[in-house]
Amino acid sequence: MSLRxxxxxxxxxxxxxxxxxxxxxxxxxxPILLFPALSVGLGLLGATMMNQAKAEIPRVMIIGGQxxxxxxxxxxxNDKIQIVPETADFETQITDRKIRAAVVLPPGFDAAANRAxxxxxxxxxxxxxxxxxxxxxxxxxxxxxxxxxxxxxxxTAKGVSTGLLQPFDLDENNVAPPEKxxxxxxxxxIPYFVIILAFTGAMYPAMxxxxxxxxxxxxxxxxxxxxxxxxxxxxxxxxxxxASLATAVLALxxxxxxxxxxxxxxxxxxxxxxxxxxxxxDPRGVLAVFVMILPxxxxxxxxxxxxxxxxxSYREAQTYISPMTFVVILPAIIALLPGVELNTRxxxxxxxxxxxxxxxxxxxxxxxxxxxxxxxxxxxxASIAIGAAVTLFNxxxxxxxx
Amino acid sequence: MIEALKLSKVFPATKKTKEVRAVNAISxxxxxxxxxxxxxxxxxxxxxxxxxxxxxxxxxSGTAKVAGYDIVDQxxxxxxxxxxxxxxxxxxxxxxxKELVEYFGRLHGMDGEALHKSVDGLFAALDMNSxxxxxxxxxxxxxxxxxxxxxxxxxxxxxxxxxxxxxxxxVMAARAIAQFIRECRERGKTVIFSTxxxxxxxxxxxxxxxxxxxxxxxEGTLEELRARHGKQDLEDIFVEAVGEES
Numbered sequence: 001m002s003l004r005x006x007x008x009x010x011x012x013x014x015x016x017x018x019x020x021x022x023x024x025x026x027x028x029x030x031p032i033l034l035f036p037a038l039s040v041g042l043g044l045l046g047a048t049m050m051n052q053a054k055a056e057i058p059r060v061m062i063i064g065g066q067x068x069x070x071x072x073x074x075x076x077x078n079d080k081i082q083i084v085p086e087t088a089d090f091e092t093q094i095t096d097r098k099i100r101a102a103v104v105l106p107p108g109f110d111a112a113a114n115r116a117x118x119x120x121x122x123x124x125x126x127x128x129x130x131x132x133x134x135x136x137x138x139x140x141x142x143x144x145x146x147x148x149x150x151x152x153x154x155x156t157a158k159g160v161s162t163g164l165l166q167p168f169d170l171d172e173n174n175v176a177p178p179e180k181x182x183x184x185x186x187x188x189x190i191p192y193f194v195i196i197l198a199f200t201g202a203m204y205p206a207m208x209x210x211x212x213x214x215x216x217x218x219x220x221x222x223x224x225x226x227x228x229x230x231x232x233x234x235x236x237x238x239x240x241x242x243a244s245l246a247t248a249v250l251a252l253x254x255x256x257x258x259x260x261x262x263x264x265x266x267x268x269x270x271x272x273x274x275x276x277x278x279x280x281x282d283p284r285g286v287l288a289v290f291v292m293i294l295p296x297x298x299x300x301x302x303x304x305x306x307x308x309x310x311x312x313s314y315r316e317a318q319t320y321i322s323p324m325t326f327v328v329i330l331p332a333i334i335a336l337l338p339g340v341e342l343n344t345r346x347x348x349x350x351x352x353x354x355x356x357x358x359x360x361x362x363x364x365x366x367x368x369x370x371x372x373x374x375x376x377x378x379x380x381x382a383s384i385a386i387g388a389a390v391t392l393f394n395x396x397x398x399x400x401x402x
Numbered sequence: 403m404i405e406a407l408k409l410s411k412v413f414p415a416t417k418k419t420k421e422v423r424a425v426n427a428i429s430x431x432x433x434x435x436x437x438x439x440x441x442x443x444x445x446x447x448x449x450x451x452x453x454x455x456x457x458x459x460x461x462x463s464g465t466a467k468v469a470g471y472d473i474v475d476q477x478x479x480x481x482x483x484x485x486x487x488x489x490x491x492x493x494x495x496x497x498x499x500k501e502l503v504e505y506f507g508r509l510h511g512m513d514g515e516a517l518h519k520s521v522d523g524l525f526a527a528l529d530m531n532s533x534x535x536x537x538x539x540x541x542x543x544x545x546x547x548x549x550x551x552x553x554x555x556x557x558x559x560x561x562x563x564x565x566x567x568x569x570x571x572x573v574m575a576a577r578a579i580a581q582f583i584r585e586c587r588e589r590g591k592t593v594i595f596s597t598x599x600x601x602x603x604x605x606x607x608x609x610x611x612x613x614x615x616x617x618x619x620x621e622g623t624l625e626e627l628r629a630r631h632g633k634q635d636l637e638d639i640f641v642e643a644v645g646e647e648s
Binding site: 008218224397 | 495510
């Protein structure tokens with residue numbers, strides 16, 4: 001192995017790749033333009049929709065209640081909802097989104113409620129329709145307040161202290177600093193993005209530097225040079241890692257800049273509803289995620305090199321690499337599921353472990369034991385992949401497969 | 403100097419194909435200042451033999467000494483002293499002519515002044531300066547060929563290996579290659595080349611080996627072959643040699 005030779009090969013592959021349109025698109029254009037546009041765009045769209053949903057005064061129907069003016073009045077008085085006249089097809093109207101919810105009162109509600117025998121009040125809504133869901137919550141809050149007030153007045157009438165209804169007070173207090181709240185929500189997505197990008201960034205160069213060379217007939221040319229095959233494959237490997245990391249770095253910085261620019265808008269949109277909301281990320285967390293991505297990027301680069309080295313043509317390499325995309329996306333998605341947590345077993349699963357520890361890092365936690373375990377295990381997997389790529393490159397049956 | 407000693411190559415059986423004995427214990431030699439021609443039909447074992455000499459493939463058994471080094475024990479030393487040219491050895495399309503030749507110079511351990519001198523000399527000698535900064539993918543076939551020649555010569559190898567270098571070339575380009583092969587001999591290099599074109603072998607080779615089915619059936623100067631077979635035309639000699647065997 002000669003560092004000088006690896007460097008010569010690396011520099012040439014770098015120049016060569018930077019002149020390849022496909023590599024440039026996957027390395028620069030997609031991460032710089034597409035990802036921020038997608039994520040910021042979706043964020044803005046989501047926030048706007050949420051605001052619209054919350055700004056609307058939903059139409060609610062009361063079914064029954066002709067004999068119970070007291071509760072009907074309490075509902076009508078509330079300005080968060082708008083009561084519309086009763087019709088028989090109220091369920092269809094909810095389905096058709098003409099009204100958002102309906103309150104079904106049992107007959108003789110007011111009178112029965114005074115005896116605490118009123119039975120059940122139903123709130124009809126449409127699950128899956130966010131506006132209907134929000135309305136259901138609002139209506140339920142109104143009815144709950146009404147029930148408490150009614151209970152208080154009944155107890156007062158009987159001369160019992162209303163304090164019995166609330167033996168203690170309840171309040172909540174958030175101790176997480178704003179950037180860590182961000183870590184659990186949006187921030188938890190960042191490691192996932194970076195992993196996907198580290199993979200896609202390595203994809204095209206890996207195929208181009210191996211199967212592409214075979215297809216163009218330059219493989220035989222390069223094998224006539226005195227540089228050892230190990231040096232050749234390592235030079236190529238470093239080029240692929242460079243592309244992988246460059247893609248991830250560029251995407252992260254470009255996403256960061258876009259979010260900073262869009263921050264005020266998103267903040268304004270979201271904090272209208274929730275004044276405690278602050279949109280922010282911990283830069284140290286992002287940096288830590290990056291360090292954890294390093295061995296993963298090496299693993300991606302080396303295994304894609306090995307796989308596409310086996311292919312005879314670019315096209316064949318693509319058929320091998322495409323299924324690998326699912327292999328990468330799947331563990332990353334599993335990690336986003338609630339309940340999947342970091343433990344000694346998940347810490348040994350490549351990709352999954354990095355997404356999980358990335359989530360923790362973004363939330364400002366540093367489980368050092370797991371960090372060491374994951375970094376070490378990822379390094380082991382990465383070295384196995386490099387070993388496989390080097391071994392394959394030294395086998396003439398692979399290089400001259402026909 | 404090239405000296406092949408019972409050189410064999412067997413491609414193991416795969417699911418689809420049977421075991422193939424591409425080269426069967428062949429021995430021959432070629433001295434500096436000499437052109438040795440491997441004459442054979444397609445599939446005779448020419449390319450496999452030359453690839454083994456250039457250490458792109460490893461022999462199954464036997465060995466060869468090329469420029470004083472053993473192809474099995476010191477393949478990297480062998481490659482450092484061999485220039486290998488074939489129609490299969492393509493150029494990197496996205497590099498310019500100059501970048502490509504420099505790259506191969508660097509792979510041969512050259513740097514700085516020595517590299518520049520060698521590259522500049524080659525570009526002048528081959529009249530390539532008009533397209534030195536043009537990308538290889540944009541070059542004509544003739545220009546590409548010159549770049550390939552410069553690529554094989556950048557490290558001034560003692561031994562030149564040409565694998566069917568004129569296949570697919572037009573008359574002028576093929577003549578240029580033939581001229582280049584002669585120049586290599588004049589500069590005292592050891593030259594081996596393979597072809598299935600009789601006229602090419604007649605014109606260029608000092609000695610000819612007729613290869614068929616992985617075996618060298620006949621060997622000698624053109625005059626020796628003519629005397630042995632009592633025929634003038636190399637094609638007739640070739641058919642007789644091959645026909646006797648099969």
